[in-house]
Amino acid sequence: xxxxxxxxxxxxxxxxxxxxxxxxxxxQREGGLSGEEAHYAARRAFGNTALIREQTRSVWxxxxxxxxxxxxxxxxxxxxRNASSSVxxxxxxxxxxxxxxxxxxxxxxxxxxxLPFREPGQLVWISNGETYSTQAEHFVDLxxxxxxxxxxxxWSGYYRTGNMELTGAGEPERLTSVPVTGNLFALLGVEPAxxxxxxxxxxxxxxxxxxxxxxxxxxxxxxxxxxxDVIGRALTLDGRPATVVGILPVSFDFASVxxxxxxxxxxxxxxxxxxxxxxxxxMAVVGRLKPDATIASAQAELTTxxxxxxxxxxxxxxxxxxxxPLEKHVSGQVRPALVVLMCAVGVVMLIVCANVxxxxxxxxxxxxxxMAMRAALGAARFRLLRQILTxxxxxxxxxxALGVVLTIAGTRALAHLNTVELPLLATIRVDGSxxxxxxxxxxxxxxxxxLAPALHVSRNRLRDGIQETGxxxxxxREHGWFRDGLVISQFALACVLLVGAALxxxxxxxxxxxNLGFRPERAAALxxxxxxRISSYARQNAFIDQVLDRTRAIPGIVAAGIAxxxxxxxxxxxxxxxxxxxxxxxxxxxxxxxxxxxxYFDALGVPLKTGREFSASDRATSEPVVIVNESLAHTLWPxxxxxxxxxxxxxxxxxxxxxxxVHHGGPERLGGNEAYLPMRxxxxxxAMHLVVRTTLPPSSLATSIKLAxxxxxxxxxxxxxxxxxxxxxxxxxxxxxxxxLLSGFAGFALLLASLGIYALISYSVHQRTKxxxxxxxxxxxxxxxxxSVLAKTLRLASPGIAVGTVASFLMSRWIQSLLFATxxxxxxxxxxxxxxxxxxxxxxxxxxxxxxxxxxxxxxxRTE
Amino acid sequence: MAREKQPRxxxxxxxxxxxxxxxxxxxxxxxxxxxxxxxxxxxxxxxxQHGSLYPALHRLERKGWIVSKWETAPDRNxxxxxxxxxxxxxxxxxxxxxxxKQMTEAVARVMWPAAEEx
Numbered sequence: 001x002x003x004x005x006x007x008x009x010x011x012x013x014x015x016x017x018x019x020x021x022x023x024x025x026x027x028q029r030e031g032g033l034s035g036e037e038a039h040y041a042a043r044r045a046f047g048n049t050a051l052i053r054e055q056t057r058s059v060w061x062x063x064x065x066x067x068x069x070x071x072x073x074x075x076x077x078x079x080x081r082n083a084s085s086s087v088x089x090x091x092x093x094x095x096x097x098x099x100x101x102x103x104x105x106x107x108x109x110x111x112x113x114x115l116p117f118r119e120p121g122q123l124v125w126i127s128n129g130e131t132y133s134t135q136a137e138h139f140v141d142l143x144x145x146x147x148x149x150x151x152x153x154x155w156s157g158y159y160r161t162g163n164m165e166l167t168g169a170g171e172p173e174r175l176t177s178v179p180v181t182g183n184l185f186a187l188l189g190v191e192p193a194x195x196x197x198x199x200x201x202x203x204x205x206x207x208x209x210x211x212x213x214x215x216x217x218x219x220x221x222x223x224x225x226x227x228x229d230v231i232g233r234a235l236t237l238d239g240r241p242a243t244v245v246g247i248l249p250v251s252f253d254f255a256s257v258x259x260x261x262x263x264x265x266x267x268x269x270x271x272x273x274x275x276x277x278x279x280x281x282x283m284a285v286v287g288r289l290k291p292d293a294t295i296a297s298a299q300a301e302l303t304t305x306x307x308x309x310x311x312x313x314x315x316x317x318x319x320x321x322x323x324x325p326l327e328k329h330v331s332g333q334v335r336p337a338l339v340v341l342m343c344a345v346g347v348v349m350l351i352v353c354a355n356v357x358x359x360x361x362x363x364x365x366x367x368x369x370x371m372a373m374r375a376a377l378g379a380a381r382f383r384l385l386r387q388i389l390t391x392x393x394x395x396x397x398x399x400x401a402l403g404v405v406l407t408i409a410g411t412r413a414l415a416h417l418n419t420v421e422l423p424l425l426a427t428i429r430v431d432g433s434x435x436x437x438x439x440x441x442x443x444x445x446x447x448x449x450x451l452a453p454a455l456h457v458s459r460n461r462l463r464d465g466i467q468e469t470g471x472x473x474x475x476x477r478e479h480g481w482f483r484d485g486l487v488i489s490q491f492a493l494a495c496v497l498l499v500g501a502a503l504x505x506x507x508x509x510x511x512x513x514x515n516l517g518f519r520p521e522r523a524a525a526l527x528x529x530x531x532x533r534i535s536s537y538a539r540q541n542a543f544i545d546q547v548l549d550r551t552r553a554i555p556g557i558v559a560a561g562i563a564x565x566x567x568x569x570x571x572x573x574x575x576x577x578x579x580x581x582x583x584x585x586x587x588x589x590x591x592x593x594x595x596x597x598x599x600y601f602d603a604l605g606v607p608l609k610t611g612r613e614f615s616a617s618d619r620a621t622s623e624p625v626v627i628v629n630e631s632l633a634h635t636l637w638p639x640x641x642x643x644x645x646x647x648x649x650x651x652x653x654x655x656x657x658x659x660x661x662v663h664h665g666g667p668e669r670l671g672g673n674e675a676y677l678p679m680r681x682x683x684x685x686x687a688m689h690l691v692v693r694t695t696l697p698p699s700s701l702a703t704s705i706k707l708a709x710x711x712x713x714x715x716x717x718x719x720x721x722x723x724x725x726x727x728x729x730x731x732x733x734x735x736x737x738x739x740x741l742l743s744g745f746a747g748f749a750l751l752l753a754s755l756g757i758y759a760l761i762s763y764s765v766h767q768r769t770k771x772x773x774x775x776x777x778x779x780x781x782x783x784x785x786x787x788s789v790l791a792k793t794l795r796l797a798s799p800g801i802a803v804g805t806v807a808s809f810l811m812s813r814w815i816q817s818l819l820f821a822t823x824x825x826x827x828x829x830x831x832x833x834x835x836x837x838x839x840x841x842x843x844x845x846x847x848x849x850x851x852x853x854x855x856x857x858x859x860x861x862r863t864e
Numbered sequence: 865m866a867r868e869k870q871p872r873x874x875x876x877x878x879x880x881x882x883x884x885x886x887x888x889x890x891x892x893x894x895x896x897x898x899x900x901x902x903x904x905x906x907x908x909x910x911x912x913q914h915g916s917l918y919p920a921l922h923r924l925e926r927k928g929w930i931v932s933k934w935e936t937a938p939d940r941n942x943x944x945x946x947x948x949x950x951x952x953x954x955x956x957x958x959x960x961x962x963x964x965k966q967m968t969e970a971v972a973r974v975m976w977p978a979a980e981e982x
Binding site: 012013015016017019020023047051052055056058059441778 | 894896899915918920922923926934942943944945950
């Protein structure tokens with residue numbers, strides 16, 4: 001018989017006891033007692049058989065488990081009995097745990113879980129001072145000469161969304177391909193799922209004609225329906241054949257780690273020695289530390305190396321390697337926001353606990369008699385305490401079950417938010433650690449909100465419980481301060497959350513209010529690179545003329561222009577100078593370069609300050625010209641009129657106009673220096689974006705533009721039509737994400753706090769029915785009664801708000817780094833939140849207050 | 865009060881285990897016999913409490929010191945649950961006996977020091 005065969009063991013024990021009892025009875029009878037007397041004597045000799053049974057059983061299964069199961073049964077019974085309040089408690093616990101776990105799963109993916117690479121702790125992000133990228137020549141030397149890293153790898157930071165065109169079988173399509181060094185995948189520890197990585201030969205070809213291509217898993221699934229035979233097939237990329245050599249595994253999502261919000265389709269080899277590839281700071285570098293090297297030692301070594309390289313190669317750009325652990329680089333920017341979110345859900349959970357605790361306390365008061373009776377029948381206090389705790393944990397686990405559903409839904413929704421620029425978002429899911437977190441949260445909150453009612457019962461004089469009659473409960477009045485405390489703390493916590501949400505909201509509104517330097521509304525952009533190769537200026541300019549003429553002829557289009565990069569994107573920068581000026585090498589002015597056509601400024605809504613715009617006659621044959629923004633005009637020709645001056649670029653370009661600054665790095669950052677070159681005078685650009693301004697909703701234009709452009713180039717892969725407002729939305733999306741989540745939590749907290757105060761005031765009105773009756777009988781008007789109830793409400797709400805204001809004052813400095821143009825210590829926000837909380841408290845209390853004022857004195861007095 | 869009972873019960877518990885093991889050293893017996901035997905051997909000084917006998921028997925069984933089997937009694941036509949000492953139980957009995965001896969001697973030395981000297 002095994003220990004878990006409980007049924008069999010019970011029967012066995014029963015039989016044993018029965019047989020011995022009979023023996024005892026026989027002996028008693030032999031001792032001279034009559035049948036019935038013998039029966040009772042035997043029973044007496046045996047004592048409490050039920051107790052014997054229980055004690056014997058407990059030898060086998062440990063009393064603990066058995067009584068735990070009983071508590072569990074009682075717990076479920078209790079939940080069923082108080083269905084409505086239980087459902088309410090489960091609902092708010094479920095919402096709380098669901099929210100907390102969803103945020104946890106985000107935190108888990110971004111901060112806790114290691115990056116999906118081999119030994120990610122060894123990986124280091126190497127930037128070049130403030131800028132993102134390093135010159136390829138420097139990279140080659142650093143890679144050869146350093147001793148700290150087992151290897152360095154990199155990719156071109158110069159790639160852009162849709163930078164390559166796939167033609168041939170199937171619909172023509174624009175791909176996003178990243179040129180990478182051949183060792184990148186090996187360095188990260190990523191093995192192609194099928195096929196292989198690039199060979200050395202493949203990495204030594206021409207930049208413009210990659211011989212091989214590796215596909216991302218998502219692109220492979222989408223375009224080739226997961227066909228493994230695609231390996232070895234030649235794809236036509238930008239009109240040249242490239243052989244598919246590998247497919248990356250599902251687990252490797254380059255974009256979600258390094259370029260959130262911009263999926264990557266393919267990887268091509270990057271020939272570092274090829275002189276025709278883009279020059280300058282183009283390379284993003286990662287390294288894998290040797291096991292014995294540290295970030296600090298590697299930093300020291302690379303700094304020394306970089307100094308040597310700078311003196312050896314004065315012709316190259318400056319290099320100032322800056323090392324950051326890759327994990328920090330990926331999640332560093334979102335870390336403060338996530339910490340704030342995590343704290344916010346913690347606060348929400350506390351409010352949930354306070355609320356349910358209050359609810360359970362009220363329920364315990366109703367069960368006072370039951371508990372007292374149990375104690376009188378011999379239940380140990382510890383057992384009662386444990387039973388109540390178990391009941392509450394059962395309740396919170398039911399809540400957690402609901403929370404699981406919400407979390408799964410929440411993480412699904414988050415993982416598919418591909419318009420949000422947050423790293424690793426696609427990897428968010430409910431995994432083991434999220435479930436562990438939920439169980440922990442459920443048990444902890446169950447204990448937390450069950451503790452007060454449990455202690456309340458065990459500490460209470462149970463005898464009083466039985467004697468107690470009616471509603472004049474002394475026990476609950478003793479605990480009045482505790483209930484008040486729960487409500488006050490809910491208000492304080494809600495206040496903190498509301499202040500935080502309001503500050504972030506205000507800051508978000510400020511971000512949206514920023515004058516970006518262009519007008520995104522009613523503007524849209526479309527990628528229109530021709531499918532043929534542009535072989536001459538004549539051919540290029542004919543294409544441009546045709547595109548612009550046809551587009552401008554479409555009804556509803558006000559302005560149209562072409563640019564190589566769209567606003568909020570592009571960080572190609574050149575050293576620029578005014579003719580005749582000598583600059584210090586380390587302090588040479590730089591400007592972002594944009595290549596645009598006439599009509600671009602109108603289409604985008606960038607104001608022309610002085611001079612003239614490009615015209616269709618600024619061509620390869622006419623005088624080289626340039627337009628600068630106000631910052632660059634000020635940098636190069638401070639205090640002078642920039643128009644008419646000569647910039648040293650391309651052997652001298654005359655400045656013909658000055659335009660306003662555009663915030664290219666996002667609303668929070670100033671645009672910096674910008675120089676605009678006329679597209680008709682250069683071939684040095686990587687893409688063509690048609691930008692249009694319309695009087696119609698931009699999204700309705702996609703088809704008509706495609707139709708209009710078809711005759712020029714039937715293969716024109718006009719795929720990604722996007723509104724400029726969409727681009728702006730994407731840039732502010734992390735902020736919006738944070739504000740939305742935090743506002744949601746704050747709203748939930750406000751709701752809970754108002755429910756809490758409603759419950760407390762109703763309870764106190766209920767308890768004071770008699771007192772109110774007496775007062776009304778003595779002449780108190782209903783208005784006076786109502787006023788006293790509302791005054792009590794304010795007495796509770798105001799200390800909560802005061803504590804909350806002080807707490808948020810202390811914590812607001814802490815979220816300062818997340819705020820844009822918003823002071824963290826913000827009297828306006830603080831007072832609005834306080835006012836809001838007071839109003840909500842009064843509204844919540846108004847219903848019980850009105851009930852109090854309608855108490856019929858006669859009836860109230862008679863009930864006693 | 866239940867709380868005060870606890871230490872005394874524990875003391876008895878230990879000795880009771882030893883007494884049961886000793887009783888079974890004579891041969892197999894069922895619960896009732898064991899109880900009666902202890903009671904009679906001590907001239908009814910130790911009143912057997914069934915309440916502690918059965919838990920003790922089951923505890924010893926769980927520890928593997930005794931085994932149980934339903935068998936027909938030799939003198940009557942009925943089945944009883946007979947307990948039997950195992951090899952492990954026999955060793956345990958030796959251990960407990962020597963411990964008990966040491967303890968009673970130690971107690972005796974404290975209680976009657978003169979008797980020891982003479």
